[in-house]
Amino acid sequence: xxxxxxxKCKNNDGICSGCLRTMKEVIEWQSFxxxxxxxxxxxxxxQPDTHFCPECHEPAxxxxxxxxxxxxxxxxxxxxxxxxxxxxxxxxxxxxxQPLA
Ligand SMILES: [Zn+2]
Numbered sequence: 001x002x003x004x005x006x007x008k009c010k011n012n013d014g015i016c017s018g019c020l021r022t023m024k025e026v027i028e029w030q031s032f033x034x035x036x037x038x039x040x041x042x043x044x045x046x047q048p049d050t051h052f053c054p055e056c057h058e059p060a061x062x063x064x065x066x067x068x069x070x071x072x073x074x075x076x077x078x079x080x081x082x083x084x085x086x087x088x089x090x091x092x093x094x095x096x097x098q099p100l101a
């Protein structure tokens with residue numbers, strides 16, 4: 001089975017610090033089909049990119065911008081993003097490094 005798991009799984013308040021999947025994605029991974037798995041793995045890398053992360057300026061994927069009703073970031077414990085430039089979501093890597101709100 002395809003998986004982005006790098007055997008460093010640690011629940012970092014809702015997101016895996018190793019592979020940057022949300023805990024929901026980790027739990028549901030087995031029930032995803034390959035198409036869904038590949039799309040999640042691409043989204044983790046910011047593809048298709050909806051914007052650039054305001055912190056690291058790498059491509060980032062926001063589910064809301066992509067037209068979905070919810071976003072992967074809703075699964076995380078709320079982060080303190082008051083220091084971040086407003087308007088744009090952080091990528092998974094950067095958001096996971098922010099302190100909890
Ligand atoms: Zn970033």
